[in-house]
Amino acid sequence: MHTKRPVVLLIRDGWGIGDGGKGDAVAAARTPHFKHLLETYPHCTIDASGEPVGVRAGAQGSSEVGHLNMGAGRIVMQExxxxxxxxxxxxxxxxxxxxxxxxxxxxxxxxxxxxxxxxxxxxxxxxxxxxxxxxxxxxxxxxxxxxxxxxxxxxxxxxxxxxxxxxxxxxxxxxxxxxxxxxxxxxxxxxxxxxxxxxxxxxxxxxxxxxxxxxxxxxxxxxxxxxxxxxxxxxxxxxxxxxxxxxxxxxxxxxxxxxxxxxxxxxxxxxxxxxxxxxxxxxxxxxxxxxxxxxxxxxxxxxLTRYYDEFTQAIIPPMNMANLLGKVLADHGLWQLRISEYQKYRHVTSFFNGKLVAPYPKEDRVLVESISIPENQKPEMSVYEVTDLVLEAVTGSIDSLRSKAQNTEKTTLSVEENSVDGGDRLKKGYDFIAINFANCDMVGHTGDFDAVVKAVEAVDECVEKVCDAVLAVDGIVMVTADHGNAEQMIDPATGGIQTAHTTSPVHFFWVANDADSCNLVDHGKLSDIAVTILELMQLPVPEEMTAASLLKPCEM
Structure with a gap:
């Protein structure tokens, strides 16, 4: 048994919780929807660095680490x-x-x-x-x-x-x-x-x-x-x-x-x-x-490790990762969509699936081409194109999303071979959608503060569009990030430009029409997200998932 409400995981890549100082591009940006989320919906903080994500104590997070943990439902010990x-x-x-x-x-x-x-x-x-x-x-x-x-x-x-x-x-x-x-x-x-x-x-x-x-x-x-x-x-x-x-x-x-x-x-x-x-x-x-x-x-x-599936010269073999979120959803016959522009496509697909390259049954993937110029020259990157396709997936059907993706320039649709013909089910929507908005991280890496501010603003605008569309169909959006970057553009030790990820925690928002009926824990970790999604969808949590739910007991 699972809820029929669509569940959307929206990852604002590189959007951490800053101190509001002069190097905080998130604080400097105009973000009316972010402020609306803070004022309106349940939210908590979650760790995205250090031992809670399987890296060294005090070490920054990364997109690979973040997506691995989010999809695994357990702390993934990093290489x-x-x-x-x-x-x-x-x-x-x-x-x-x-x-x-x-x-x-x-x-x-x-x-x-x-x-x-x-x-x-x-x-x-x-x-x-x-x-x-x-x-x-x-x-x-x-x-x-x-x-x-x-x-x-x-x-x-x-x-x-x-x-x-x-x-x-x-x-x-x-x-x-x-x-x-x-x-x-x-x-x-x-x-x-x-x-x-x-x-x-x-x-x-x-x-x-x-x-x-x-x-x-x-x-x-x-x-x-x-x-x-x-x-x-x-x-x-x-x-x-x-x-x-x-x-x-x-x-x-x-x-x-x-x-x-x-x-x-x-x-x-x-x-x-x-x-x-x-x-x-x-x-x-x-x-x-x-x-x-x-x-x-x-x-x-x-x-040192297996760089790609066919690479046979890996000194250390990969960990055995069983029963990840995508696998559990597939085993229960649910339809999934993973979507991002190129720079984060592998993260929201392969890394989210424990580094497996092939999709699960009923898992569609949409890749939007990234810009070919430095990201600070176009801070919005391809976020609006990604958002347009997400809106089609939310308000339309699997069929309509596939059609739009196939007919959209610079967009690639990948459909798992056994899911091409889904019959009447294709006239309905996806059960789970995972989205990555890459801007805050990719532009953050350029060190261009003004461009990062614009990137944050573009992401905030698109988060609002996605949330509004999902709420209109009575779905649920979980808004979070895989690690920080944009919130700390000045190195606190040197006072110089910082282009690296941070050790900041990130937000987790629960956006739903009935959000006031649920309470979140005060603080969690990225791997708790998979368990939370399964609890929401009323699906059994496999024993391999040792993380906890971010939800306090409530009536759904």
């Missing part, structure tokens, strides 16, 4: 914590692929390459893990060890790379092993937007020594900062850390000191999947066609 534990126990270096990488170097008298994002925020990678691999290399007597340094500037301050480089160089000096062989911004090495021209620049630098040159990693970073002073408005983004062009470090003879060569071993140290996929595919996929790579490189390649 960063699993890697921490495996390093402490020594288990990581006894895994088959790590041992194979070592054996390959010994057999071929070849180099070990460690490539990945160098940061301490723990969003995609963490510097401690890189240091641990360097320690393992030293203990095993490897001499030719090269680090390919992906600079951040998105989850870290825009010009903080020298700080991380100094830590790395100090560790290498302490261990007596390792040398930085290249420096490149994550914009190139970690693109996830199918901008394969960027991926190719990273790949060609690593494999062919293409790109810029510098005498040292420090020089590479300093030269980038100097170039940034004259790059405003040009074809190349100003080279803060995120955008440093791939730069190879020369040896004393002017050659690339650590270009990847046949027979070498390569370990990618990012644990988060989405921004490691494109470059990993270039290294391992035999039918790779996104750019002219040539044949598969004759190297041993391994990634």
């Amino acid at each position: 960063i914590v699993r890697v921490d534990q495996m390093i402490r126990s020594g288990e990581l270096f006894e895994t088959p692929l790590v041992k194979a990488a070592l054996e390959n170097c010994r057999k071929n008298d070849s180099a070990l390459h460690l490539m990945g994002l160098v940061q301490d925020q723990g969003v995609h990678a963490v510097q401690d893990h890189l240091h641990a691999f360097l320690g393992w290399a030293a203990e095993n007597g490897l001499k030719k060890v090269y680090v390919h340094f992906y600079s951040d500037g998105r989850d870290t301050p825009p010009q903080s790379a020298l700080t991380y480089l100094e830590r790395l160089e100090n560790k290498m000096a302490e261990l007596g092993v390792g040398r930085v062989a290249s420096v490149m911004g994550r914009y190139y090495a970690m693109d996830r937007g199918q901008n394969y021209d960027r991926t190719q620049k990273a790949y060609d630098a690593l494999m062919q020594g293409a790109g810029l040159r510098a005498k040292s990693a420090r020089e590479a970073i300093e030269q980038a900062y100097e170039r940034a002073k004259t790059q405003q408005g040009g074809d190349v983004p100003p080279e803060t850390d995120e955008f440093i062009q791939p730069t190879m470090i020369e040896d004393d003879c002017g050659d690339c000191c650590g270009m990847i060569r046949p027979g070498d071993s390569v370990i990618h140290t990012n644990f988060r999947q989405d921004r490691a996929i494109q470059l990993a595919q270039a290294f391992v996929e035999p039918d790779f066609k996104e750019f002219d790579r040539g044949p598969v490189p004759e190297v041993f390649f391994a990634g």
Whole structure:
């Protein structure tokens, strides 16, 4: 038995609870509907960072972490914590692929390459893990060890790379092993937007020594900062850390000191999947066609985690995730819609489903194309286009939404193969809709305060439209966020621009015509949302879901 009322989960990505200070773009924005929600509907705060979402204590949240927890109904122990534990126990270096990488170097008298994002925020990678691999290399007597340094500037301050480089160089000096062989911004090495021209620049630098040159990693970073002073408005983004062009470090003879060569071993140290996929595919996929790579490189390649379903070179296998929210809804024959623009599409689909790529039965997916210019140049991004389709899904039917999506420019509809023909049921609406509005996070990452204010205002306007439509059909909207960003655009420690996620809690609103009959707990966590949805829909909560409901006992 389940309620026939449509249930909508609306995720305002990157909208956290701030302090109202001068760096709080949410407080600076005109948000009449947000104020209406605060004044009218039950709401509580929920944790979106640290141990309540399965990351290190005090660590910021992320879209991947947030959506995993929301869909799982349990705290999902993140890979960063699993890697921490495996390093402490020594288990990581006894895994088959790590041992194979070592054996390959010994057999071929070849180099070990460690490539990945160098940061301490723990969003995609963490510097401690890189240091641990360097320690393992030293203990095993490897001499030719090269680090390919992906600079951040998105989850870290825009010009903080020298700080991380100094830590790395100090560790290498302490261990007596390792040398930085290249420096490149994550914009190139970690693109996830199918901008394969960027991926190719990273790949060609690593494999062919293409790109810029510098005498040292420090020089590479300093030269980038100097170039940034004259790059405003040009074809190349100003080279803060995120955008440093791939730069190879020369040896004393002017050659690339650590270009990847046949027979070498390569370990990618990012644990988060989405921004490691494109470059990993270039290294391992035999039918790779996104750019002219040539044949598969004759190297041993391994990634810290399973970057995509077909990736067989994962050092740590994924956790076994059974009975997630989407699975429970599918098992009860309910119809679902997941919708977002491209930048957050994987989060509201795959990550929400425990990183499964394929949809569940009766799960439709709508992908709206994202803008191709920097987000701060168009803060509304594609939120209005997403909203128009959501309104059709709420006020129309499954059939009408499918038709509108198929006939809307720059929109892709994916229908699970067994759900194409749903008979008369397609004339009715969806039982559950999950929406992600990406603006507050994506524009927040640019550090452009005025643009973030506009992004917040656009999201607030669209939240109002969705809530009004759902209330008109007597449905229920749960408005929340996966993590914070827009509410803290100034780094409290330095006073400089902050582009990273935050550790702020987020709101959870219960928006319904009969909302006054329900009470919420004072505080919860993201994983409580799945349990709350099942309780609302009067569906059994599986034993694997160990989270709690955000609802206090009430009469529905």
